[in-house]
Amino acid sequence: MWDISSPTQELPEQEVPHQTRPNLGSGTPASLIATDVSAWFGSRKVLQRCSLRMEARQVTALIGPSGCGKSTFLRILNRMHEVIRVAKVAGSVELDGVDIYGRDLSVTQVRMRIGMVFQKPNPFPAMSIAENVLAGLKLSGTRASDKESLVEECLTRAGLWTEVKDRLNEGGMSLSGGQQQRLCIARSLAVRPQVLLMDEPCSALDPISTRVVEETIQAIADDVTIVIVTHNMQQAQRVSQECAFFLVEDQRSPGRIVESGPTAKLFSDPDDDRTLAYVTGRFG
Amino acid sequence: MEVASFVSVEAAIPDMDRPRDIRSTTREVITEYVTAAVVALYTVILLRMVLDWHGLFGSILIFLLVFLTVHYALVRQSTTKELATDRLTTTLIWSVGIIVVAILVWIFGFTALKGFKKFSWSFLTEDSRTASPLHDGGGVSQAIVGSLEQVGVAALVSVPISILTAVYLHELQGRLARPIRFIVEGLAGLPSIVAGLLIFTIWPKFAGVHAAAALGILMLPTVTRTSEEILRTVPDSLREAALALGAPQWRVVLRVVLPTAKSGLLTAAILGIARAIGETAPVLLTAFDTSIMNKNPFDGPQASLPTYAWANVRVPNQLQNDRAWSAALLLLMIVLVLFVLARAIGARGAKRLQGR
Numbered sequence: 001m002w003d004i005s006s007p008t009q010e011l012p013e014q015e016v017p018h019q020t021r022p023n024l025g026s027g028t029p030a031s032l033i034a035t036d037v038s039a040w041f042g043s044r045k046v047l048q049r050c051s052l053r054m055e056a057r058q059v060t061a062l063i064g065p066s067g068c069g070k071s072t073f074l075r076i077l078n079r080m081h082e083v084i085r086v087a088k089v090a091g092s093v094e095l096d097g098v099d100i101y102g103r104d105l106s107v108t109q110v111r112m113r114i115g116m117v118f119q120k121p122n123p124f125p126a127m128s129i130a131e132n133v134l135a136g137l138k139l140s141g142t143r144a145s146d147k148e149s150l151v152e153e154c155l156t157r158a159g160l161w162t163e164v165k166d167r168l169n170e171g172g173m174s175l176s177g178g179q180q181q182r183l184c185i186a187r188s189l190a191v192r193p194q195v196l197l198m199d200e201p202c203s204a205l206d207p208i209s210t211r212v213v214e215e216t217i218q219a220i221a222d223d224v225t226i227v228i229v230t231h232n233m234q235q236a237q238r239v240s241q242e243c244a245f246f247l248v249e250d251q252r253s254p255g256r257i258v259e260s261g262p263t264a265k266l267f268s269d270p271d272d273d274r275t276l277a278y279v280t281g282r283f284g
Numbered sequence: 285m286e287v288a289s290f291v292s293v294e295a296a297i298p299d300m301d302r303p304r305d306i307r308s309t310t311r312e313v314i315t316e317y318v319t320a321a322v323v324a325l326y327t328v329i330l331l332r333m334v335l336d337w338h339g340l341f342g343s344i345l346i347f348l349l350v351f352l353t354v355h356y357a358l359v360r361q362s363t364t365k366e367l368a369t370d371r372l373t374t375t376l377i378w379s380v381g382i383i384v385v386a387i388l389v390w391i392f393g394f395t396a397l398k399g400f401k402k403f404s405w406s407f408l409t410e411d412s413r414t415a416s417p418l419h420d421g422g423g424v425s426q427a428i429v430g431s432l433e434q435v436g437v438a439a440l441v442s443v444p445i446s447i448l449t450a451v452y453l454h455e456l457q458g459r460l461a462r463p464i465r466f467i468v469e470g471l472a473g474l475p476s477i478v479a480g481l482l483i484f485t486i487w488p489k490f491a492g493v494h495a496a497a498a499l500g501i502l503m504l505p506t507v508t509r510t511s512e513e514i515l516r517t518v519p520d521s522l523r524e525a526a527l528a529l530g531a532p533q534w535r536v537v538l539r540v541v542l543p544t545a546k547s548g549l550l551t552a553a554i555l556g557i558a559r560a561i562g563e564t565a566p567v568l569l570t571a572f573d574t575s576i577m578n579k580n581p582f583d584g585p586q587a588s589l590p591t592y593a594w595a596n597v598r599v600p601n602q603l604q605n606d607r608a609w610s611a612a613l614l615l616l617m618i619v620l621v622l623f624v625l626a627r628a629i630g631a632r633g634a635k636r637l638q639g640r
Contacts, residue, residue, distance in 0.1 A: 125522075126546065138535075188528075
């Protein structure tokens with residue numbers, strides 16, 4: 001990860017200036033614990049006291065009808081919520097016990113350690129496929145020692161290497177939608193995040209691309225904690241071990257977590273009637 | 285392979301699905317247009333004869349009105365009111381388009397016709413030292429050099445400032461964005477002579493860079509507003525993707541937004557340059573004009589193509605007037621090249637965004 005070939009970087013591990021930095025990019029999966037998270041857009045409250053444990057090496061799915069705050073909750077987990085000017089947040093989110101809204105971590109450090117894949121594939125159009133993979137390093141000012149092997153490794157993990165290895169210098173936009181989304185996953189993996197958040201990563205993709213992305217999720221789940229928002233309940237069952245069900249009571253009130261727990265239990269024997277109604281397709 | 289078999293099937297049954305002709309203009313449509321045009325033409329000729337009247341623009345207007353009315357009446361006979369109105373709108377839009385193109389062609393053709401006479405290699409390479417009001421000879425090289433230097437310096441200073449301003453307005457959206465946007469908009473309405481007077485008051489001494497300063501002020505609003513529009517076309521999803529990778533905002537702008545908008549920003553710069561290169565009044569006040577080559581933009585009066593044209597067209601001498609038209613033609617050609625360049629670069633950028 002760090003360029004150890006240059007002489008200035010040959011410092012012993014404990015002399016790295018920032019205390020929080022050695023962890024950065026180490027790529028060991030970490031747990032995320034959200035406690036009493038509430039969120040507002042302006043004066044409108046959209047999330048009400050949501051608490052959820054997202055364990056390391058697990059895939060946690062966030063399900064629920066549209067507009068129930070799943071995506072907002074996800075964006076709070078890597079501080080993308082505050083990109084929107086009027087957005088406010090309460091509660092705490094701990095990454096391996098460190099509050100990501102606290103003083104020990106900067107916003108950029110949080111986002112490097114907790115990556116994000118968006119609903120619509122968004123490779124950088126001005127960059128080639130290889131440059132897209134390495135974009136995270138460039139953008140965070142991190143130097144990589146062996147760029148070529150990093151590109152290959154990340155594209156392989158995202159299940160895209162064999163398809164693009166002969167055209168790494170072509171534009172990222174020349175790929176199909178499914179390939180673009182896997183390129184975005186590879187791009188997120190290149191900064192070696194501990195957690196990867198996915199906001200309906202397959203909703204813009206066809207069924208075959210969806211299957212490939214799901215296989216990718218399962219393949220990387222050992223190395224990175226995954227939290228995925230999905231509208232597709234079959235997908236939640238296929239890829240996740242843990243699950244949280246979000247719901248708004250009526251249009252005015254904020255979204256809440258109705259129930260969370262092992263995916264199998266939520267889909268077969270939920271504690272709450274509303275969960276049962278939703279997972280069996282009676283509404284939503 | 286599949287394509288080949290598909291073709292052979294089609295060849296075996298040739299008449300099964302031949303594409304229908306749904307686009308080409310039918311004979312009736314052409315007849316309608318021609319009839320309307322002939323009627324309109326006769327009306328105009330008749331009016332001109334009867335009223336002994338010679339106005340060109342009036343003739344064009346009458347022609348257009350008669351043409352549209354007759355054409356609508358003809359179309360209305362064979363079809364419904366809705367379809368006839370639709371055709372009328374189409375014809376109207378086409379007419380306006382043709383008029384605009386005609387005006388452009390007329391301007392360029394007129395200038396080319398008048399400027400062509402004195403256009404030669406020596407006109408481009410020699411300065412005006414040897415140019416006499418009575419004999420051929422001499423050129424505008426001092427004006428070409430002056431124009432390029434003044435506009436070049438103006439662009440070098442003004443374009444980066446404009447793009448940074450656009451970045452501030454659209455990317456940072458800071459507290460001062462509203463007042464700054466207001467000032468930029470106001471600057472867009474600044475009469476160019478005022479910019480010249482301002483610079484002349486600050487530096488009452490002729491030099492190319494002073495002209496560049498005035499031109500820079502005039503370019504600023506054009507380039508800023510165009511750049512801001514260009515930055516608006518960069519999708520927010522790219523900014524979010526970059527932020528989510530742990531990028532500070534300045535790197536998002538530098539590494540993602542500006543590279544994505546690169547070709548558009550270049551177009552913005554060229555538009556600003558094209559606006560500045562034709563300015564006469566502020567240049568006259570700041571760099572004045574000279575017939576001698578002055579390559580140093582920091583000292584002494586410097587010629588430029590607009591001031592050359594101005595100086596030569598205001599004297600009652602055919603030869604000098606012809607030279608003025610040649611300079612105007614040269615200026616027009618430079619602007620044309622700049623615009624074509626801007627369009628080509630813009631098109632290339634759009635292609636890359638589409639991924640082909």
